[in-house]
Amino acid sequence: MPEPYSQRQIAHALLKARGIARLVELRDAGVTAATVSRMERDGEVLRLARGLYQLSDAPLDANHSLAEAAKRVSKGVVCLVSALAFHGLTDQFPRQVWLAIGRKDWPPKPDNLPIRVVRFTEHLLTEDVETHVVEGVSVRVFSVAKTIADCFRYRNKIGLSVAIEGLQEALRQRKATAGEIARQAERGGVSTVIRPYLEALTANG
Template sequence: MSEPSSQRQIAHALLSARGIARLVELRDAGVTAATVSRMERDGEVLRLARGLYQLSSAPLDANHSLAEAAKRVPKGVVCLVSALAFHGLTDQLPKQVWLAIGRKDWAPKPDNPPIRIVRFTESLLAESLEIHVVEGVSVKIFGVVKTIADCFRYRNKIGLSVAIEGLQEALRQRKATASEIVRQAERGGVSTVIRPYLEALTANG
């Protein structure tokens, strides 16, 4: 049976190039669901979630769950605690991937890895976007300064202590200046919330 073996080669090439692929991408490249199923049974590929695959031999990045989430929710942007963790600004290990999407964007059904959806306005969603490649997948992540402001805006969801820790670490590691944070906080409407903590932290050195 030459067809499945050539399909396997296509699947290998595609997964090597993209890191993680959806079943629809494999199908578009000419690989049938039956071939993918056989490859999974033979241990060549891993099924990460419904319709999401990766080569078994692929090295796992520390930010693997972010790559999976980006494949499942292409419009999503990594935010809040997940963005803090990515930027090295918290000791928290998020049990879920925090993703920002638009007010009317489609939200995924619960699956693995767990995704926590937060809805942002279009203007807030388009600001301070960074693209980082994780396991061959382009992942959208908010920058440090915006992440700090967002954490204070959504402090009731993530906890005020997490927002303060992120602010403290951003200043300590010199990943953001007080004036940058104030400007972003003003744009996001949280300057009155963030200012006392900023003043206390900068007054203490």
């Protein structure tokens, strides 16, 4: 049966190039849902979530869950504890992906991947966003300075100690300057909250 075989070749090429693909992307490339189901049954692909697939032998990045979340919520931006972990600013390993979305955006449907949604205003959602490639997937993550300011804004959700740890590590590892963090804190309306910690941590340096 040459047709299913050629569809499998297309699916393999697409998944190898993109890392993770939606069923609609595979369909657009000419691969039927039936072929994908057979590939899943035969162990060639893994179904990560509803309509989300990856090659079963694909190497998994430490940030795999971020790539999966980015595919599920294309407008989302990795934030707070997940962004701290991505930037290497915390020893915590989040059990859920913290994702910023707009005030009116639809939240993702519950599935295998636990996503914690935080709603941002439009200007705070689009500012200082970096794009990183994880497993072939473009993942949007807030910058270090923006992440620190956001952690202080949402300290009641993640804990003040986590925000302070992130600030300490950002300065210690020189991944952001005190000035950059102060500017983001000003834009996020938390400059008075973060100032005492910034002053204490930079007093001797």
